[in-house]
Amino acid sequence: QQQVKQSPQSLIVQKGGISIINCAYENTAFDYFPWYQQFPGKGPALLIAIRPDVSEKKEGRFTISFNKSAKQFSLHIMDSQPGDSATYFCAAGTYYGGSQGNLIFGKGTKLSVKP
Amino acid sequence: EPEVTQTPSHQVTQMGQEVILRCVPISNHLYFYWYRQILGQKVEFLVSFYNNEISEKSEIFDDQFSVERPDGSNFTLKIRSTKLEDSAMYFCASSEAPGGTGELFFGEGSRLTVL
Numbered sequence: 001q002q003q004v005k006q007s008p009q010s011l012i013v014q015k016g017g018i019s020i021i022n023c024a025y026e027n028t029a030f031d032y033f034p035w036y037q038q039f040p041g042k043g044p045a046l047l048i049a050i051r052p053d054v055s056e057k058k059e060g061r062f063t064i065s066f067n068k069s070a071k072q073f074s075l076h077i078m079d080s081q082p083g084d085s086a087t088y089f090c091a092a093g094t095y096y097g098g099s100q101g102n103l104i105f106g107k108g109t110k111l112s113v114k115p
Numbered sequence: 116e117p118e119v120t121q122t123p124s125h126q127v128t129q130m131g132q133e134v135i136l137r138c139v140p141i142s143n144h145l146y147f148y149w150y151r152q153i154l155g156q157k158v159e160f161l162v163s164f165y166n167n168e169i170s171e172k173s174e175i176f177d178d179q180f181s182v183e184r185p186d187g188s189n190f191t192l193k194i195r196s197t198k199l200e201d202s203a204m205y206f207c208a209s210s211e212a213p214g215g216t217g218e219l220f221f222g223e224g225s226r227l228t229v230l
Contacts (some may be wrong), residue, residue, distance in 0.1 A: 032217065036158075043119075043206050043221030044158060089158060102148075102171050103219065105158040 002027060004092050006106025013113050019077040021109045023090035026071065030092040034103070035064065035075050038087045047088070048075070080113045087111070117141040119222035121207050127228045131196050136225045138190045138207030147190045148208040148219065149182065151175070158206065164190065197229045 005024045013019045023033075034049035050057045050064040050073065057064045063076040077084055087110050091103040120139045128134050140147050149161040163170040164182055181193045190209075194201055204224040210217060 034218075041223070043208075043223050045221065046218050049218070091158075102160050102163055102173075103158075104160070107157045 002104050004090060004104050004106045006090050006109060008109060009107065010110045011112070013077075013080045013111065015080065015082060015113055015115050017080050017113075019075075019080045019084070019111055019113070021075045021088055021090070021111075022072065023074065023092075023106050024070075024072045025092045025104075027092070027104075028071070029094060030104075032093045033064070033066065033073050034091050034093075035062075036089045036091060036105075038089065038108075044089060077111075080111075082113045082115050085111055085113050117220075119207055119209055119220050121205075121222035121225050123225055124223070125226040125228070127230065128197055130199060130229055134194045134197055134201075134227060136192045136194075136205050136207075136227070138192075138222060139188050140190055140207065140209030141220055142188075144209035144211055144220070146170075146210045147182075147184070148210075149192045150206045150208060150221075151203040152206065152224075153203045161192075161205075194227075197227070199229050202227055202229045 007022050031052055035047045036044035037047045038044045048059050048062050048064055050066050052068050055066050061078045066073045087108045089108045090106040093103040122137045147164040150158050151161055152158045160173050162172040162176045162182055179195045183191050204226050206224045207222045208219040210219050
């Protein structure tokens with residue numbers, strides 16, 4: 001119930017291509033779905049987040065698509081660049097109620113963007 | 116830009132020894148967290164802390180672990196008697212009170228190696 005399943009485990013994309021990472025959750029109480037980007041030796045950094053009242057959120061080249069009925073959400077990176085090469089984690093949590101920090105993370109996707 | 120700072124960046128200890136990991140959260144944040152990441156695996160929630168008490172803790176956060184905010188700026192994680200399986204990267208994070216963005220800001224982590 002508390003798991004967040006993320007795929008693929010690793011992804012290689014050519015520069016300029018689209019990177020797509022998928023996540024699925026089970027707990028319908030989750031109402032906050034962030035994506036974190038982690039470079040080697042660094043802590044995770046928030047990239048973009050969505051709440052279930054919208055089906056899509058776009059920030060620059062990064063878009064989250066959210067399907068509430070399927071309990072799935074995905075990250076799309078348009079025009080992928082070598083600088084996007086990092087590990088991406090999806091997560092889920094409850095935004096309100098004082099426990100928004102108890103995030104359940106997916107296992108991560110290592111993205112490599114080839115020049 | 117405000118940031119979460121953690122010390123030490125790397126600590127090597129013998130099994131059975133006590134370890135204290137230190138964090139300075141962002142100054143106007145009121146929620147504090149510890150997460151850990153075993154090498155190559157997902158980020159896992161350990162504990163959240165608010166108003167000088169634990170808000171939530173995971174199954175990982177057993178009696179060997181404790182947290183403390185000894186003064187107005189530091190937030191510490193103590194592992195009383197380290198085990199080999201405690202070897203991981205430990206991340207401190209902080210966020211604003213409810214009503215803020217809810218974004219977790221992570222530090223760069225403290226790598227703990229237990230021999």
